[in-house]
Amino acid sequence: MTDLIYPMQDRYGACTHRVLNQPQALENYNPYQADKALQAAVKREGAGWAEPQIHEFGAVTGRADTIALGFQANAQKPQLKTHDRYGHRIDQIDFHPSYHTLMKASIEAGLHSSPWRQPKPGAHVARAAKYYLQTQVEAAHGCPITMTFAAIPALQHQPSLAAYWQDKITAYHYDPRNCPDVDKQGVTIGMAMTEKQGGSDVRQNTTRAYPVGSDARGELYELVGHKWFVSAPMCDAFLVLAQTEPGLTCFLVPRWRPDGSKNALQIQQLKDKMGNVANASSEVELRGALAWRVGEPGRGVRxxxxxxxxxxxxxxxxxxxxxxxxxxxxxxxxxxxxxxxxxxxxxxxxxxxxxxxxxxxxxxxxxxxxxxxxxxxxxxxxxxxxxxxxxxxxxxxxxxxxxxxxxxxxxxxxxxxxxxxxxxxxxxxxxxxxxxxxxxxxxxxxxxxxxxxxxxxxxxxxxxxxxxxxxxxxxxxxxxxxxxxxxxxxxxxxxxxxxxxxxxxxxxxxxxxxxxxxxxxxxxxxxxxxxxxxxxxxxxxxxxxxxxxxxxxxxxxxxxxx
Missing domain, CATH: 1.20.140.10 (Butyryl-CoA Dehydrogenase, subunit A, domain 3)
Structure with a gap:
């Protein structure tokens, strides 16, 4: 009976072992400071001037709380809400808050626009180094960052349109709200080319564009058709390919019309992907969506x-x-x-x-x-x-x-x-x-x-x-x-x-x-x-x-x- 005076866990050996020979998590370090090859490349390729800011950014990307954001953003998939409680079409996508934290960090670091907003020798090199560090934390949110960055060269084909959008596209300000662009300081841009029947062969696209007039930004059209793969459908506007009489043409389609009404760009469903989980990808119907032409008619691919x-x-x-x-x-x-x-x-x-x-x-x-x-x-x-x-x-x-x-x-x-x-x-x-x-x-x-x-x-x-x-x-x-x-x-x-x-x-x-x-x-x-x-x-x-x-x-x- 005297055995009962000993703690139960000692009597039965409930503490079975100590954790040995297990590595600690790789965190609370500076991935830039640790990467000798990257440091050499930054200097060699012309962005030595950016080393202090890259070093500072690297310190953030290696923190445990930053690394945790990547896990959190991928643990819960984005959720689509096509209508509000009253039946109004809203096409809203809800993300885990960590996703928005990552987006904010990337945009405030200029990963979506710094070479365009602050052009100088080595600007692309500096941006690439920071993108490289941030992507090691979480890759999926890079999709809207990349498309926003890549939109500027295309929009230059339509100067009047670029003049309206460029400042907001390149602004170091992240605003995830589902609202008209006039209410925002910063916007993101997506892209919609792929259709079911064509895939990479965009010349098989069947979406059609119908001219409806013009305004200060350029020639206006309404688009009717579908897009099989629209990545980052929560962006504020999209570069879209559609057929006109001269052939395949490029257009910019905003989520909201200039009058503040919702544009007829309707998300059908989100893709259930193997990877890239934190990023939303979707199928979209264009039911007379208002758009501005970008570039010459029939030269959409160019x-x-x-x-x-x-x-x-x-x-x-x-x-x-x-x-x-x-x-x-x-x-x-x-x-x-x-x-x-x-x-x-x-x-x-x-x-x-x-x-x-x-x-x-x-x-x-x-x-x-x-x-x-x-x-x-x-x-x-x-x-x-x-x-x-x-x-x-x-x-x-x-x-x-x-x-x-x-x-x-x-x-x-x-x-x-x-x-x-x-x-x-x-x-x-x-x-x-x-x-x-x-x-x-x-x-x-x-x-x-x-x-x-x-x-x-x-x-x-x-x-x-x-x-x-x-x-x-x-x-x-x-x-x-x-x-x-x-x-x-x-x-x-x-x-x-x-x-x-x-x-x-x-x-x-x-x-x-x-x-x-x-x-x-x-x-x-x-x-x-x-x-x-x-x-x-x-x-x-x-x-x-x-x-x-x-x-x-x-x-x-x-x-x-x-």
């Missing part, structure tokens, strides 16, 4: 293509950011977790894998930041031509490499990396999105061939860009082989993916040879180019050569307190 090119570039940033976050998580975990008598990060096979993940991440970021410099210099002929072809190449390759990269990082972390309490499931679900958004892999490859056919100088600019890395024997041989791939024009479309793969690898290698430490450049060239053009077919990560300095690569890529 008008909106600049917007598409910009959104494709942001897909590159988003995928590169996903790789960086996955790499940081994998190295952080492996540096704190022990197995079989040693830290995972000290075991040769794991070092091979971690270093390979880090190589892919740095190559993607370096390529992406080089394209930001090209965007900063549109009046330079080389930069303009390079951006035309290399954006399509990079969007294809970087976005396509991300899903398997996310999976491999998840595997490093193991069972904990599959749990929704970890960021890896979200990174994994998000990973395929950018490869499909704004034109899938085949569309990008065909765009590369189209650019070369219409303007052969783009290919000359591409190969000129590679010359800076000449002198590396393996690289030089790879470039010679790549040039030969363009000789057989009859089979070029059939081989377009193989050619795009090689173009991406060659440009990534050229940039790393010129700008990265020898350990990084040598390992990339040795693992990606050694076998020759067309030989690197997405081999599993963790297949570096024995000469690779894995420890140096991992140390360079490690987050601050890994």
């Amino acid at each position: 008008t909106i293509i600049e917007m598409v090119a910009t959104t494709r570039y942001d897909c590159m940033i988003g995928s590169a950011a996903g790789m960086r976050q996955a790499t940081a998580q994998a190295i952080h975990h492996a540096s704190q977790r022990q197995a079989f008598g040693a830290k995972l990060s000290e075991q040769p096979l794991m070092q091979n894998l971690l270093a390979d993940l880090a190589l892919e991440s740095e190559a993607a970021m370096t390529y992406m930041m080089r394209m930001a410099r090209a965007m900063d210099n549109p009046d330079d002929e080389h930069e303009r031509l390079l951006a035309r072809i290399a954006t399509a190449v990079g969007k294809y390759w970087i976005c396509k490499r991300t899903p398997n990269h996310a999976y491999e990082a998840m595997e490093v972390i193991g069972g904990s990396g599959v749990m929704e309490t970890h960021i890896m499931p979200r990174l994994y679900r998000e990973a395929p999105v950018n490869a499909i958004w704004e034109g899938s892999g085949n569309v990008q490859c065909l765009d590369i061939l189209r650019a070369i056919a219409r303007q052969p100088a783009v290919l000359d600019a591409y190969f000129d860009e590679l010359k800076g890395a000449a002198g590396n024997a393996t690289f030089d041989a790879f470039v010679r082989g790549l040039k030969q791939q363009f000789n057989d024009r009859e089979t070029l479309e059939y081989r377009a993916r193989q050619v795009a793969d090689s173009m991406a690898l060659a440009l990534q290698a050229a940039l790393l040879i010129q700008h990265a430490p020898a350990a990084v450049a040598d390992a990339f060239v040795g693992s990606r180019l050694q076998a020759g053009v067309g030989a690197y077919c997405g081999l599993n990560y963790g297949s570096l050569t024995t000469s690779a300095d894995c420890r140096a690569i991992i140390t360079r890529a490690a987050p601050h307190h890994a």
Whole structure:
């Protein structure tokens, strides 16, 4: 009976263990300060002046409370309310408050407009670096940020319309209310091109536009039709493609008419997506929706293509950011977790894998930041031509490499990396999105061939860009082989993916040879180019050569307190 004087938990051993050998969460650090490669790219590509603000922004993105916003925004999907309690059509979308906090932070940091509102050398580079950091926190809210950013070049085709909208589009003010734009200081812009029957082939669109007059902003039309995929339907206005007598034409459709009444743009339902959960995507009916024409009638694709090119570039940033976050998580975990008598990060096979993940991440970021410099210099002929072809190449390759990269990082972390309490499931679900958004892999490859056919100088600019890395024997041989791939024009479309793969690898290698430490450049060239053009077919990560300095690569890529 004396046993009863002891606490029950001691008698039965209810305290079974202490938590040991489990890494702490990667939080309360500065992802910019921890990213040596990104810091070097910011300076090299012309935005050294922005380092203090990028450093300050990085500190915010690495805070535990900021990281928590990403989890919260994805835990509850957006909800559509088509009508209010009295039966009035409202087409309102409700989000978790964390989503609005993320949107506010991005807009106040100028991610939606800073190069347009404050143009200066390096403005695109600075914006890309901050977007890269913010996307590591949460990627889905970047959709309306990107489309708002990309709308400005398209609206320039209609100066009278741009004059009315541009100040509010570029304002560092977030206003999520579902109300007329006249009541707002800042607005967001979406895009609606895709229809059920056409997908990427927008020339099959059946939505029609009927002229109804004009006002101070331009020519007025009413649109009748449907859109199969409208991302971020809570935006204040949308760039939309519709048919007119001369052909496919671009229009700006506001959510509210100038008289304050609701426009006849009706959300049918929200898409139930695998990833990109925090962002609303929808199907929409246009039932006589008022719109202003943007650009010349019948030249809708030409008008909106600049917007598409910009959104494709942001897909590159988003995928590169996903790789960086996955790499940081994998190295952080492996540096704190022990197995079989040693830290995972000290075991040769794991070092091979971690270093390979880090190589892919740095190559993607370096390529992406080089394209930001090209965007900063549109009046330079080389930069303009390079951006035309290399954006399509990079969007294809970087976005396509991300899903398997996310999976491999998840595997490093193991069972904990599959749990929704970890960021890896979200990174994994998000990973395929950018490869499909704004034109899938085949569309990008065909765009590369189209650019070369219409303007052969783009290919000359591409190969000129590679010359800076000449002198590396393996690289030089790879470039010679790549040039030969363009000789057989009859089979070029059939081989377009193989050619795009090689173009991406060659440009990534050229940039790393010129700008990265020898350990990084040598390992990339040795693992990606050694076998020759067309030989690197997405081999599993963790297949570096024995000469690779894995420890140096991992140390360079490690987050601050890994």
